[in-house]
Amino acid sequence: MRPMLIHDDRLFPADPDTRRIARRLYGEVCDLPIVSPHGHTDPAWYAQNEPFPDPARLFVVPDHYVFRMLYSQGVSLESLGVPTVDGSAVETDPRAIWRRFAENYHLFRGTPTRMWLDHAFATLFDIEERLSAATADATYERIAERLAQPDYRPRALFERFNIEVIATTESPLDDLRHHEAIAASGWSGRVVTAYRPDPVVDPDFHGFRDNLAAFGALTGCDVSTFAGYLDAHRARRAFFKAHGATSTDHGHPTAATADLSPVEAEALYHRVHAGPVSAADAELFRAQMLTEMAAMSLDDGLVMQIHPGSFRNHNPQLFARFGRDKGADIPTATDYVHALKPLLDRFGNETSLSIILFTLDETAYSRELAPLAGHYPALRLGPAWWFYDSPEGMRRYRELVTETAGFYNTVGFNDDTRAFCSIPARHDVARRVDCAYLAELVATHRLDEDEAAELARDLAYGLAKKAYRL
Numbered sequence: 498m499r500p501m502l503i504h505d506d507r508l509f510p511a512d513p514d515t516r517r518i519a520r521r522l523y524g525e526v527c528d529l530p531i532v533s534p535h536g537h538t539d540p541a542w543y544a545q546n547e548p549f550p551d552p553a554r555l556f557v558v559p560d561h562y563v564f565r566m567l568y569s570q571g572v573s574l575e576s577l578g579v580p581t582v583d584g585s586a587v588e589t590d591p592r593a594i595w596r597r598f599a600e601n602y603h604l605f606r607g608t609p610t611r612m613w614l615d616h617a618f619a620t621l622f623d624i625e626e627r628l629s630a631a632t633a634d635a636t637y638e639r640i641a642e643r644l645a646q647p648d649y650r651p652r653a654l655f656e657r658f659n660i661e662v663i664a665t666t667e668s669p670l671d672d673l674r675h676h677e678a679i680a681a682s683g684w685s686g687r688v689v690t691a692y693r694p695d696p697v698v699d700p701d702f703h704g705f706r707d708n709l710a711a712f713g714a715l716t717g718c719d720v721s722t723f724a725g726y727l728d729a730h731r732a733r734r735a736f737f738k739a740h741g742a743t744s745t746d747h748g749h750p751t752a753a754t755a756d757l758s759p760v761e762a763e764a765l766y767h768r769v770h771a772g773p774v775s776a777a778d779a780e781l782f783r784a785q786m787l788t789e790m791a792a793m794s795l796d797d798g799l800v801m802q803i804h805p806g807s808f809r810n811h812n813p814q815l816f817a818r819f820g821r822d823k824g825a826d827i828p829t830a831t832d833y834v835h836a837l838k839p840l841l842d843r844f845g846n847e848t849s850l851s852i853i854l855f856t857l858d859e860t861a862y863s864r865e866l867a868p869l870a871g872h873y874p875a876l877r878l879g880p881a882w883w884f885y886d887s888p889e890g891m892r893r894y895r896e897l898v899t900e901t902a903g904f905y906n907t908v909g910f911n912d913d914t915r916a917f918c919s920i921p922a923r924h925d926v927a928r929r930v931d932c933a934y935l936a937e938l939v940a941t942h943r944l945d946e947d948e949a950a951e952l953a954r955d956l957a958y959g960l961a962k963k964a965y966r967l
């Protein structure tokens with residue numbers, strides 16, 4: 498029996514002949530393991546394997562995709578239990594939070610969030626009725642009752658989701674104690690970290706100067722010199738690599754790169770280290786550090802991810818009250834052709850270097866990113882990201898990218914999520930959209946079906962493993 502919330506043919510082409518091809522292709526990939534090379538799940542879940550607390554704190558409180566929409570319609574973050582920076586009181590009753598969410602569920606119509614939630618409700622909790630004010634309490638009871646069962650603990654869900662490997666993302670200042678605990682526990686689940694150095698690379702990052710001091714103390718390197726600071730990165734990268742990391746990740750406001758002379762770089766570092774830092778120096782330092790990170794990647798083999806183009810914390814009042822990652826990050830237009838040139842001039846032709854580019858500016862795909870990745874051996878294109886992690890966003894991505902970069906300069910799917918229960922749904926959406934796209938290439942006689950089937954498996958599984966060296 499089919500759950501009512503999700504249809505077997507969802508996201509497949511409406512045309513019956515093409516739909517049949519898409520179904521066959523999807524049949525090849527629907528049971529493949531999940532490779533999740535980039536995301537933000539909490540490693541403490543897998544290390545401690547404690548039950549998830551309640552439906553609200555699983556689905557609502559930590560998920561900025563959910564509360565940004567509610568906030569936009571006048572629902573306060575306090576009433577959704579989102580913690581404040583100063584610890585002032587917010588709603589603590591999970592049932593009240595869930596009811597508020599349920600009575601506003603219509604706001605998610607047509608959004609990917611709705612598809613992910615319905616997929617989790619149906620497949621994990623056997624819920625058949627649409628969430629609404631009327632079904633809020635019954636849904637809450639069902640989810641809460643299941644969450645108390647041993648097979649709904651993080652490790653059991655990890656296995657049930659058929660996750661072959663998942664990457665989390667940590668700061669260089671993280672001691673990786675949860676990854677150590679996972680490794681020491683004897684559990685077979687593969688959880689690796691990724692090196693996200695923004696807290697010690699971005700002078701505009703909150704607490705940057707304290708972070709630099711901690712970075713020096715942690716590594717024993719003299720971070721008052723640029724050489725010592727770079728050595729500290731090398732030491733932490735090696736530590737992360739020893740804990741399974743195969744990649745680094747850089748969340749800069751722009752894709753700017755620079756290739757300064759050693760003397761200029763040292764002088765810039767001294768200005769940044771001494772502070773206060775001008776906006777121009779902050780940008781130049783981030784730019785220089787992307788090139789330095791590429792040089793280190795060439796040495797240690799870590800794959801580099803660049804996630805530019807998000808104007809973080811756009812809402813200052815919300816930021817002051819609730820801190821970062823609260824749904825107030827807004828995409829900006831992003832240049833790649835000029836911005837990446839200093840880095841590419843040095844490393845673009847390296848076949849052993851892998852730099853995965855993401856964008857929140859879809860206009861860059863056909864104009865800049867696909868031509869760049871379709872030329873430089875060091876470049877690959879990451880999947881449709883964040884606001885475009887949606888059926889339409891994925892579809893547009895394939896249409897804009899494939900003609901110039903092909904499929905093999907792309908790297909499969911990233912779920913990029915902190916919402917654990919959405920992981921199977923997100924991968925399923927990507928697999929369905931790719932199968933729908935491939936089915937149209939078959940139906941219009943641009944691909945043979947055996948090639949499409951091979952591609953479907955590569956897009957769902959093989960390319961992510963290869964690109965991220967997993």
Ligand SMILES: [Zn+2]
Pocket residue numbers: 535536537913
């Ligand atoms: Zn991410």
